[in-house]
Amino acid sequence: MKGWPLVLLIALLGIALPLGFQHLTADRAAHQAQMLQRQALLDLLPAERYDNLPMDHPLAIPAQPLASSQLQGGYLATLSGQPSAVLLHVQASGYAGPIELLIAIDRDGRLLGLKTLEQTETPSLGGHIGEPGNPWMAAFKGYSSNDPPRFDQIAGATVTSRAVINAVHDALRYFDEHRPTLLEPGPHA
The missing domain is CATH 1.20.5 (Single alpha-helices involved in coiled-coils or other helix-helix interfaces)
Structure with missing residues (x-):
């Protein structure tokens, strides 16, 4: 006991x-x-372009339809306290379902990078957009809404290609139309 x-x-x-x-x-x-x-x-945003944690700085933009895609939200990257880039989360309709993209645009309206967050495209065709270092996706770097269209489609993946190209155009147009608001210094959420 x-x-x-x-x-x-x-x-x-x-x-x-x-x-x-x-x-x-x-x-x-x-x-x-x-x-x-x-x-x-x-990883699509060059490290020398920001010194904050962009994902901790969501932009106060509502989800909304764009011409060919759907804006889901965005984030602000800053360097030395000044806005340096915007990351827009966009959803497009692909061949097999939604394609979620993160598109990085610098303060001058040039595309810094493009990343597929989620997709269900055919693995041997449009599914290549989800592969790291995809050369077709990398070709968008440096593009702006003022540049003439220059993108070929992925062979055999016309719907996927169009969805991504249109989503990039939508994001760049949205950025151009809302640039002053998106790049305002100060709190955004």
């Missing part, structure tokens, strides 16, 4: 310590996973 309190204390510690440790490490692991995800999103 005298040993029961000690056994009970050991049992409680045996349960509480692992649960407490799991709780502490789960928060840290979740934070690290979130940071890795954010960095993966930002």
